[in-house]
Amino acid sequence: MFEKVAAALVTTPLWPLQSENMRVHLDAEKCQGHNRCYALAPELFDVDDYGQAMLLVEGDVPAELHDKARLAAANCPEYAITITDKG
Amino acid sequence: MTDTLDQSSGAPTMRIDEATGNKIFSFERNGETIEFVIGSSPEGTDIWQRVPYDADDYGPVSDFETDFDHADPAYNPSAPEVWKALREGGCPVAHSDRYGGMWVPLTNDTVNEVAYDTDNFTSRSVVVAVGRPGDLALPAPIGGAPPITSDPPFHNIARRLLLPAFAPKMIEPWEPEIQRLCQKLLDEMGDITPGESVVDAAVQYAQNIPVNVIGRMLGFPEKDEELFRQFVHDVLERIAEEPGTREGTDDLGAYITQQIAEHRENPRDDLTSYLMNVELDGNKLDDEVVAGMVILLLVAGIDTTWSAIGSSLWHLAQHPEDHQRLLDDPEVMTFALEEFLRAYAPVTMARLVAKDNDFHGCPMKKDDWVLLPFPAANRDPKKFEDPDTFIVDREENRHAAFGLGIHRCLGSNLARLELKVAIEEFIKRFPRFELAGDVRWSVGQIRGPREMPVRILEVAD
Numbered sequence: 001m002f003e004k005v006a007a008a009l010v011t012t013p014l015w016p017l018q019s020e021n022m023r024v025h026l027d028a029e030k031c032q033g034h035n036r037c038y039a040l041a042p043e044l045f046d047v048d049d050y051g052q053a054m055l056l057v058e059g060d061v062p063a064e065l066h067d068k069a070r071l072a073a074a075n076c077p078e079y080a081i082t083i084t085d086k087g
Numbered sequence: 088m089t090d091t092l093d094q095s096s097g098a099p100t101m102r103i104d105e106a107t108g109n110k111i112f113s114f115e116r117n118g119e120t121i122e123f124v125i126g127s128s129p130e131g132t133d134i135w136q137r138v139p140y141d142a143d144d145y146g147p148v149s150d151f152e153t154d155f156d157h158a159d160p161a162y163n164p165s166a167p168e169v170w171k172a173l174r175e176g177g178c179p180v181a182h183s184d185r186y187g188g189m190w191v192p193l194t195n196d197t198v199n200e201v202a203y204d205t206d207n208f209t210s211r212s213v214v215v216a217v218g219r220p221g222d223l224a225l226p227a228p229i230g231g232a233p234p235i236t237s238d239p240p241f242h243n244i245a246r247r248l249l250l251p252a253f254a255p256k257m258i259e260p261w262e263p264e265i266q267r268l269c270q271k272l273l274d275e276m277g278d279i280t281p282g283e284s285v286v287d288a289a290v291q292y293a294q295n296i297p298v299n300v301i302g303r304m305l306g307f308p309e310k311d312e313e314l315f316r317q318f319v320h321d322v323l324e325r326i327a328e329e330p331g332t333r334e335g336t337d338d339l340g341a342y343i344t345q346q347i348a349e350h351r352e353n354p355r356d357d358l359t360s361y362l363m364n365v366e367l368d369g370n371k372l373d374d375e376v377v378a379g380m381v382i383l384l385l386v387a388g389i390d391t392t393w394s395a396i397g398s399s400l401w402h403l404a405q406h407p408e409d410h411q412r413l414l415d416d417p418e419v420m421t422f423a424l425e426e427f428l429r430a431y432a433p434v435t436m437a438r439l440v441a442k443d444n445d446f447h448g449c450p451m452k453k454d455d456w457v458l459l460p461f462p463a464a465n466r467d468p469k470k471f472e473d474p475d476t477f478i479v480d481r482e483e484n485r486h487a488a489f490g491l492g493i494h495r496c497l498g499s500n501l502a503r504l505e506l507k508v509a510i511e512e513f514i515k516r517f518p519r520f521e522l523a524g525d526v527r528w529s530v531g532q533i534r535g536p537r538e539m540p541v542r543i544l545e546v547a548d
Contacts, residue, residue: 032495035255035503039421050247051254051500074483075425077491 022061023084024069026053030080037081041068053080138187140217142327145185152176155183155191157215157435157458158327163528167475170463180449186215186326189456190440190449195467195487197447201438201457202491207446208438208457209238210494214532215437215456216326232383233376235494242493248365248372249380249497252304252358258500261300265505268299269512279543285523288404288513289539293396296509300501301388305381306357307346314342319390324530343378343385358384384498391434392502394535395488396509398431402477403514404522404541409479413514422480424507429486430477432462435532436490461487462534519544 024044026037033051037044043065046054061069073081148159151169156162162169173181173193181191192198201208211230212219220231230236234245251257272295276286286292298312307315318339346359354360362377372380403410412419436459440451451457465486466474489496496502523542529535 032492033250033254034489034495035500036425038255047255049254049256050250071482075485077485077487077489079485 020063021085022066022069023059024055024057024061024073025082025084026055027080027082028052030078031076032078032080034077036075036077037072040075041065041072044069045072136219138217138219140186140327142185152178152181153183154185155181155189155458156185157191157460158324158531160530163530163534164526166460166462166534167466170460170466171475174467180447182449186217186456187219187454188452189215189458190446190451191458191460192446193460193463195464195470198459198461198464198487199491200446201459202461202487202494205238205242205493207441207444207451209441210236210242211238211439212236213437214323214326215458217328219439219454219456230379232379232386234380234497235383235387236379239493244367245376245380246493246497248362248367249384252361253497253500255500258504261501262504262508265296265300265508266512268296269509270516272296273512273516279517279546281543281545284543285540286543287538288400288520288541289393289397289536292513293400293509293536293539294390294393296396297392297502297505298389300505301384301498304358305346305384306350306355306359307385311342314338315385315389318342319386322386323390323533326531339382339385340378343381344374346381347374347377387496388498388501390529390533390535391496392498392505394433394529394533395428395431395502395506397536397539398433398534399427399506399510400513400541401522401526401536401539402427402431403510404520404539406477407519409477410514410519412479413510414518417511419480420507420511422482422484424503424510425484425486426477426479426481427506427510428488428503429465429471429481429484431535432465432486432488433533433535434488434490434496435460435462435534436494437532458532459490461490516547517543517545518547 026045031053033047033053035047035051035053037053038047044056044061046056048054057065069083073083142158145154145156147161148154148156151162152173157166170193179192179194179197181193183189183191192201213235230238234242234249237245269292272292276284276291278284279286294316295312298315299309302309302312302315322339347363350357350359350363354364359377359381362372362380363374365372403413409423413423438457438459440453440455440457442453444451465471465488468474470485489499489502520541520543522540524540525538526536526540527538529537
């Protein structure tokens with residue numbers, strides 16, 4: 001149980017990378033449908049009929065959406081969104 | 088709209104227990120048979136246990152660290168100061184002997200830990216009061232108002248029945264309806280003389296918005312709105328009174344039963360009819376479960392959002408710079424909305440300790456209450472930079488106003504929309520206003536202004 005809590009408390013860095021490549025990852029197990037990502041970055045996230053987040057991009061995030069991806073990650077209350085520089 | 092039980096959990100079967108008349112649902116999950124009993128308690132026994140607590144024996148709170156009481160009238164007006172003083176005094180978890188024993192985590196970490204730990208903390212009752220569910224109440228996985236009172240695994244079953252009705256794309260079409268409602272309430276304030284006219288932003292505005300929307304979604308008569316506010320007051324504010332004297336609670340049950348009967352006669356396209364007809368693998372829900380869900384939607388959907396609207400307007404009345412920023416730069420509302428929710432989160436939830444456990448040195452006993460003050464977590468400096476400052480365009484804001492984990496507020500998309508539209512319409516009509524007298528705050532787990540006179544300084548053309 002506490003492993004889950006500990007994992008949830010690990011902060012996702014707000015501006016983790018300077019690299020030009022960006023990947024977004026969504027942990028569907030952690031998502032509880034807060035809908036923050038869809039509100040902030042509808043180009044990257046959609047929601048299903050139950051309000052659960054769905055990732056719309058595969059592979060690299062287009063450069064013009066990097067800021068929105070970071071915003072979505074930085075506002076997920078469940079830490080379900082992470083950003084890396086490769087897949 | 089129909090839904091079926093998540094197939095991965097196996098198809099449930101239902102049988103009637105002849106001795107009690109209860110319905111017993113059972114299904115397989117991970118090779119284990121899980122049973123739920125759904126039905127009335129035997130012979131109408133009182134399903135609530137009175138806890139050994141008499142508010143008169145205690146009086147006002149002298150020390151929130153050892154005698155915490157969120158129903159003390161002094162608490163809600165100054166709650167952020169209480170949390171701050173306790174945290175800075177080295178108290179991450181406060182305690183109280185009131186209500187039969189209650190613990191209050193106050194840091195972001197401890198609030199999170201309880202919220203995510205559904206093994207040690209049950210949601211069977213989520214409102215601290217002098218009564219708690221007894222052994223004859225609906226069993227722990229279901230509770231009286233599913234899914235908020237449910238634990239896994241039933242929780243997910245009940246929640247999935249309701250989630251689609253509150254998903255973003257089902258809620259978005261309500262925006263013009265809520266705009267019209269807000270404009271009508273503003274019109275009804277009558278002729279306004281700038282600099283002179285005083286209106287009550289809680290009584291004449293905030294309190295009327297969510298009750299109208301949830302009443303319409305449930306298909307209840309608009310004329311009953313005052314009654315619904317009374318129900319909410321009885322359930323959430325009169326927590327220290329004898330259950331027998333809280334006659335409103337019985338009225339609520341009777342009212343819902345009557346509405347279910349009325350919907351059976353006249354089924355229509357609303358949430359009540361939907362819940363009466365939805366099937367779990369071929370079985371309709373028992374009326375008692377439908378009533379519990381309807382009570383949840385009615386109670387949870389009213390004073391919570393009304394409090395958020397009131398607190399947000401309370402902030403703007405005292406911070407014209409934030410008010411002006413919203414008028415000059417409407418796009419900033421995306422961030423401001425979340426900052427209102429963070430700084431003025433209205434909802435504190437509660438749990439019951441499911442089994443004795445040691446929580447950071449606190450000897451928690453089965454059936455102790457645990458308050459879950461998400462609003463306190465939202466002001467923990469370990470989680471939020473400069474937490475007691477309202478930053479209208481705060482960019483990183485993982486606030487927990489709608490809770491965390493599996494019980495994330497089901498109505499959060501509706502609440503957000505109501506809050507956004509209510510603020511937008513108010514500041515559009517009244518580009519400047521200020522506090523014009525004493526604010527009366529709510530009592531108990533839902534925090535917000537109940538009376539809030541504001542003087543209108545400018546009216547839009």
